[in-house]
Amino acid sequence: MKIRCERDTLVEAVATVQRAVASRAGASPVLSDIRVTATSDGVIELVGTDLEITNRVTVKADVEQSGIAVVPKMLGEIVRSLKGAITIEVKDDEATVTSGDFSTTLRLKHAEEYPRIDLSDGAGVRIDAGVFASALKQVVRAASRDDLRPILTGVLITTTEGGVRLVATDSYRLAVRDLPGVNVLGERQKVLVSAKGLAEVQRLGATGELEVILGERDVVFKTDTKEVSARLIDGDFPNYEQLIPSGYPNRLTVDRAAFREAVERVMVVGQGRDNASVKLTMKADGLTLTMAAQDIGTSQGSIDAKYEGTELVVAFNPQFLLDGIDAIEGDEVSLETVDNLKPATLRPAQGGDFLYLLMPVRTA
């Protein structure tokens, strides 16, 4: 194999596939490598996988000699350090990366050790990339990152009347987004998709269309040049619907930007304290935020807000609260509460397709 490609193009492509390669200790070494395939029609394909997520990128390149090679991920650092056009030539079990008068030769693993990647066969469904990306932005962050709770590391995609619904939870908060008019599933179908994989889908960009191909074990999202495959997770997603209260006695309505800024300001004092909580004191005349971090200090601030209900003090993890505020589209946020122990709900004040359920922190 021998190819020639512009440095910037190659850097971006390698960085993309590198995000998918295994970083976990004890993973199969071949999964930390990058597979490069050069086809005769002037295109090279790069693939990285940890078997949970697979990223595939195709870029234009001069292909002098087609072929396939499995290259150590150090390729990324090497191409980043170079300038101008880069040549990669594979002979026997070595790859030489050359730019101008500089070259590096890397020892290669055998390509046949690389797992078989079955990508994107079958017809897909086309959806609006921007709409889907905005929904992912709202939901993915609520999924768990704890691999020991595999079901919660997934995002539920389920059919609704006239569209789909995306749901994720780490058991402390739950995000629900409806996407009317987006039909990627069959009738009454539901799938649980790796949230890590969907975070990669978010990076595919928000313009044009995405092709979605639902397979047996993976779901593939494609643009013209990039492809992300995310593993489907086995198991039953928790019955989340019963958690959403049907009504709330208390409702706070507040300017989204002001609320966000206030939380950010008071949470500074709790830096590095994972479990420091922000207390919201809600009264008819406004909202006061207080944050106390043991041995460090206290901060507080007040902002205008409309409040209907009985006076209430409720505490939240500030990062979880901020995630919720960030996920709201629209200028005003409503925070609905029952008391200081039951789940509260954040949503756009004017209503909409998104809901963020958040468990309070019980303070001593």
Added chain:
Amino acid sequence: MPQTNPSTSGVRTEASILHVDLDAFYASVEQLENPKLRNSPVVVGGIGTRGVVCAASYEARKFGVRSAMPTAQARKLCPQGTFLVPRMGLYGEFSQRVMAILRDTTPLVEQLSVDEAFLDVASVHRLLGDPEEVGAHLRERVLSEIGLSLSVGIATTKFLAKVASDQAKPNGLLVVHAGGELAFLHPLPIRVLWGVGPKNAEKLQRIGVKTVGDVARVGIAPLVAAVGKAVGTHLFDLANNRDPRPIVTDREAKSIGHEETFGEDIRTRPEIERELFRLIDSVGSRIRKAGLSARTVTLKARYSDFQTVTRSHTLDSGTAVSGVIARTVFALLDQVDHERGLRLVGVHCSNFDDGSGAIQGTLAFGDANELQNSIDERRAEVDRVVDDVRRRFGKDAVQPAARIGMNDRQNPTLAD
């Protein structure tokens, strides 16, 4: 408020740091359990061909038996000795009883291992007397209530307190009073300094340094030239009794953990889990006692070739629940090639919350979804009950708590 003691910062004007060390701990427990073994040489260690000595009674030491020596060699030196396999569970129980007596004296206890701890007694003067009286009282209580002999060193720094307890052994108490530190320390051989192994000792001998006093006299530059900057400056500080480390209790610690070294490598999963249960149980109870919760759980394993690996997992939120720590540790065990044989395992919890007592609520998914929340809350309840029973009736009142949440597994039994 964390328990910071004003006297732990800066130089002490009074010898108020105690280093306490149980004498020939494993062997003494065996002698206590079996009166026939009293006053006779007892060696605890691995009995296989590759086993090493974990502990030797003072009677066995007279024959030249030492810790870490191959058991086969110990048998040659002391053929009349009684050779026993370690019963870690038993030693763990005795250890916890001793530590409870220490914590009864002052909360400022830093446990170093099963048989060693530092205590800061500067602030218990009015209540219990001066440090020497406190040390004598502890020795008396451990002997009369448990039956084990404890050696105590008392000094103005941790380092010197440890040196003093070593000198006091067996079954003694030694106070190095403020002002008399260097006179005590300088005649001692350099191997009493931490960081002087056989290799460094040889290098120091070559520049004519044999005693701690020599280290202080020769000055910092020749030391650094001989053993490198880090070790050289460290030795120089110790030789001048400069050791500013305060007593760090669990409440302020960055990490709480326990490790266990085996006389003989263990390799089967049930065996390893049995040891881990015990470590998890005591780590969990220490975290709860300190009122903390930890987000990161680390499993440490040392293979028979001394290669040491650690595997960590960070939870979404902190826990003090033994069952949750166990679930995490056993998942991490999958990433360790235990069939190679392990000579040490350890469980460490870190990444603590601020101890404010705030608890992130969890969504009530319900039992049907095999999600851990409700199970974990029940486990937390079990921990609370167990801790409470143990507080009132002693450690032995509930056994083995290590089974919490592991009903599907074989009932762990004590070694032997």
